[in-house]
Amino acid sequence: MAPHKAPDSSRRSDRSRRAIYDAALALVGEAGYRRTTIEGIAARAGVGKQTIYRWWPSKAAVLMEAFLDLATRAAEEAGPQAGGAEYGIPDTGDLAADLKLVLRATVDELNDPLMEAPTRALTAEGIVDAKLGAEFVEKLLDPQLALYVTRLRAAQEAGQLRPDADPRIALELLIAPLTHRWLLRTLPLTHAYADTIVDYALGGLAPRP
C-alpha cells in the first residue's frame, strides 16, 4: 500500500493491523456482529477510526481479514501436517489417515476458545444476512473446501474414491457433520467423532459384502 515507507513505520503498521484484528475479533465475540462498530474496534485497538477507514471500507471487510489472519495463524501453528490452508491437505497415499488428521485439526480449531465466540458470531450473522453469508463463504469457506476437492480428486485418480463420486459433494459428508455438531451443540465434538465420520463416509452405512 505504501511501498516507500521506512521499515520502522511498516512495523508500526503491522502492529496496528494486528491490534485492530484482535480488537475486532474480541468485540464481535462479546457483543455480536451487529453491535460491533468501527468506532468500538478503533477504541479497543487504541487507534483513531480514520486509521481503520484508511485500510478497510467496512466493518465486514475488517472482520473478514481478521478471520483470514486468525485462520492463517492457526494453520501455521498446526503445521503442514494438519493441512493448514497454505499447505493443502496432506497426501500420504492413505486417504482415511489424511482425512482423519485434517478433521481432527478442524475439531481442535472449532473447540479453541479464541476462535469459538467470533466464529459463532460471524456464522450466525451470515445465516440471517445473505450478503454477508455469501462473502463469508466466498472468502473464508470456499478456499478451504477447494483443498478437499483437490485431495479427493487425487484419491479418485489413485483408485481410493468411487470413480462416479463428485468430490465437491463428497466433501460435504466429511465436514458437514462436524459443523452441524459444533453449530447446534447437539453432542460433543471430539477426535473420536471425526474418525468415525471418516470411517462411515468412506466405508458407507450399508453392509459391505
Add this chain to the structure above:
Amino acid sequence: MAPHKAPDSSRRSDRSRRAIYDAALALVGEAGYRRTTIEGIAARAGVGKQTIYRWWPSKAAVLMEAFLDLATRAAEEAGPQAGGAEYGIPDTGDLAADLKLVLRATVDELNDPLMEAPTRALTAEGIVDAKLGAEFVEKLLDPQLALYVTRLRAAQEAGQLRPDADPRIALELLIAPLTHRWLLRTLPLTHAYADTIVDYALGGLAPRP
C-alpha cells in the same frame, strides 16, 4: 387449561393462539430474535400482552411452541408418506427409498419461504446463545433425530445397515449436509442433492469391490 370452557370460548382461544404463533414467526423472521418482544407479538396478533403472559412464561417459550406448531402443520400437509413427526419415517423395507423420501421433504421444508426466515432467525440466535440453542435442540431437533434412530435401527435389524454403525452418528451423515448447505447457502439445496447424499452415505465414498 380450562376444562369447563364453552366450545365458543375454546375456539376463540384456538384462534388467538394461532394468531399469536403467526405473529411471533413473522416478527422473528423480519426483525430477528433479539428485536422480537412479547409486546410486539401481542400488538401484531391483536391481543393484550397479558394474554400471552397467561399462556407462556417467555418469548423463547412462545417461539418454541410456534415452531412446533408450524412443523406439525407442515408434516400434516406433507402427509404420512413424507415422514411427518407424528408418523415417523416410513419403513417400506427399502432404506434408500425411505431416506430419499424424507430428505426430499426436508429440502422442501427448508426451501419453504414461510419457514425460512423464522427458522434462520432462531437457528442463528441458538448458535450464539447456548441456553436458547440447547432448548432448540431438545424441543425441536432431538425429537426429529429420534425418528432417524428408530428407522436406522430397524434397517440394522433387517441387515441393511452395517451392524457396527451407531445410528445416532449415522444419521448425521444424512442430515448434516442438508443443514450445512441451507444454513451457509454454499450451493443449491435440491432433491437431486438429497438423493446423492443418501447414495454416498449408504454406499460409501470408497470404491466397492
